[in-house]
Amino acid sequence: QQPVQSPQAVILREGEDAVINCSSSKALYSVHWYRQKHGEAPVFLMILLKGGEQKGHDKISASFNEKRQQSSLYLTASQLSYSGTYFCGTERGRDDKIIFGKGTRLHILP
Amino acid sequence: SQTIHQWPATLVQPVGSPLSLECTVEGTSNPNLYWYRQAAGRGLQLLFYSVGIGQISSEVPQNLSASRPQDRQFILSSKKLLLSDSGFYLCAWSVFQEYFGPGTRLTVT
Numbered sequence: 001q002q003p004v005q006s007p008q009a010v011i012l013r014e015g016e017d018a019v020i021n022c023s024s025s026k027a028l029y030s031v032h033w034y035r036q037k038h039g040e041a042p043v044f045l046m047i048l049l050k051g052g053e054q055k056g057h058d059k060i061s062a063s064f065n066e067k068r069q070q071s072s073l074y075l076t077a078s079q080l081s082y083s084g085t086y087f088c089g090t091e092r093g094r095d096d097k098i099i100f101g102k103g104t105r106l107h108i109l110p
Numbered sequence: 111s112q113t114i115h116q117w118p119a120t121l122v123q124p125v126g127s128p129l130s131l132e133c134t135v136e137g138t139s140n141p142n143l144y145w146y147r148q149a150a151g152r153g154l155q156l157l158f159y160s161v162g163i164g165q166i167s168s169e170v171p172q173n174l175s176a177s178r179p180q181d182r183q184f185i186l187s188s189k190k191l192l193l194s195d196s197g198f199y200l201c202a203w204s205v206f207q208e209y210f211g212p213g214t215r216l217t218v219t
Contacts, residue, residue, distance in 0.1 A: 032207060041200055041210040042154070087154060089208065095142065095161065097169075098208055102153035 001026060003090045005101035012078050013109050020073040020104045022088030031064050031071040032089040032098060035082075042087060045073075075106070083108045112137035116201050116211035123218055129174075129188040131214050133201030136182065141203040143184040145176055148198040160184060191218045 003024045010018050022031060030049050034042035046055045051066020059076040075082055085105050089098040113136045123129060135141055145157040156169045158176035166176050173192060177185045184201055196218045201211040 034208075041213050044207050044209065047207050089154075097142075097144070097156060097159045097167070098204065099156060100146075100154040 001092075001099055003088055003099065003101040005086075005088055005104050007104060008102070009105040009107070011107045011109065014080055015077050018075045018078060018106060020075075020086050020088075020106075021070065022072070022090070022101055023068070023070040024090050026069065026092055028064075028066065028069050028090050029093050029096065030091045031062075032091075033062055033071075033073050034087045034089065034100075035084045036087065036103070037084045045086075078106075078108050080108050080110060082106060112203075112209065114201060114203055114209055114211040116199075116214055118214060119212065120215045121217070123191050123216065125193055125218055126190050129186070129191050129195070129216070131186040131199055131201075131216075133184045133186075133211055134182055135184075135203045138182070138203065138205060140181060141205055143178065144202040144204070144208070145184065145186050146200040146202065148200065150197070154200070158186070193218050 003022050006021045012018055032047045033045040035045055036042040046062055048064035054063045062073045064071045085103040087100045087103045089100045091098050115134045142161050144159045146154045147157055148154050158166055158168055160166050160178045163178055163181055174188050199214045202208045
């Protein structure tokens with residue numbers, strides 16, 4: 001039931017773009033995205049509820065393909081502050097438990 | 111506004127000793143509560159979740175247990191710690207999205 005994230009790790013130069021994928025073998029109700037800095041608790045980025053939904057703020061956005069049971073997180077013109085580990089969390093139903101993927105480590109070089 | 115408290119922030123315990131970690135939430139009622147463990151450099155492993163007082167679901171069979179004596183209080187316990195229990199323990203609550211507490215870094219020696 002654990003969603004699969006890819007890639008496992010990414011190294012980028014500042015200003016480059018990145019895409020992180022999250023896929024599930026089961027139908028999903030929602031997908032959550034979080035970023036965790038080293039030694040800190042994860043911080044909520046966004047939640048997607050409807051198939052085809054896209055959300056974003058600043059230069060971080062995400063899409064949710066409900067039929068494909070997949071979500072992607074897009075980081076555009078990456079900044080040094082984007083470094084960290086990104087987790088997707090999935091719910092199969094409303095008020096269901098959230099199961100997180102293993103995370104994608106993103107390292108931005110100056 | 112909602113706030114989640116966890117304590118202690120760090121803990122060093124010998125193998126075989128008991129454990130009690132506490133988590134409390136303010137500013138909301140009847141939240142879903144979660145305990146996660148994160149080993150060094152690893153992902154978030156769901157340990158327990160609770161949808162109400164006295165309602166606990168265990169995700170991983172192990173020597174840990176959880177209790178929810180009050181609506182906004184979630185406790186993680188162990189009678190005898192193992193070396194493999196070391197990690198970063200995170201409490202979280204959700205009504206619509208999940209909010210994580212600051213975490214407890216546990217080292218079992």
